[in-house]
Amino acid sequence: MRRVLSWLLSAAVLAVSAPAFAGTKEDVASFETQTQDGRLAALEALLKREGLPYEIQTFEGGTKTAPAVGRNVIVTLGAGDSDILLTAHYDAKVLKDGSLAGAVVDNAASVVALIQAAGVLKGERLNHRLRIVFFDQEELGLLGTKAYAAGPDGPRTAAAINFDINGYGDTPFFADPVDAALAGAVRTACAAAGEDCLAFPMYPPSDHLAFRKIGAPATSISYLPAREAHQLWLMFNAGQSSGLPEDFRPRVLEMIHTPDDTMAAVDPETVEKAGRLAIELVRAADANRR
């Protein structure tokens, strides 16, 4: 009986402290269109529905043979001398046959997680200006982030917290921020969210790298099932002694950038966990002075 009571109590505490999100699956699915314009429209529709004001910054992007204007979508909340950034790319990988991957694991799930986080954070008084930036053309070589980092707002970045691959699984892992203050904030946030986060000294390439290049503290967050997260850690961090068969690739790398990156793989609970972790990351990074 006492055990039941304490379980009920902890469930009640959880219900109070963890924001509930609705319609997560439908929101992620709305990005599964066949054009990048369709993905931008899906993003704008969600921001409008949530009452999050945004601006679109264009940049010259595309490839040498097919130039294309890129569009970063920016939500700005509060004010301050420097910015904490929550970032995620919303563009989809173009497959060999010219069609688009569903690109919901990579990376609509992260986009929805950050919109959910923004909905909570817009009601909080922060010391920094908070920007939630949805980057375009990550899949063409981090072009949206590079344009942002090189622009007038790049030097205002106190910390950039990127989200890439947050579609399924219960184990969060992050790119070691190197910067001691941001590393401390990640530890604090993981504890506050009740998560055991796994540090990756070497993490797959993503948008955080463009911020590192300009000297801004940056990290990137992902979720995967524990086994896949550890396999990926070994692949990127253990070199020859990983113990993995030579041609082994974790499931996630067989799925993203292929026609298999569809809603069949997405677990809305993971998306919501990533959203809650994003909230704690902003609170912890905001407590840092820089």
Ligand SMILES: [Zn+2]
């Ligand atoms: Zn990605």
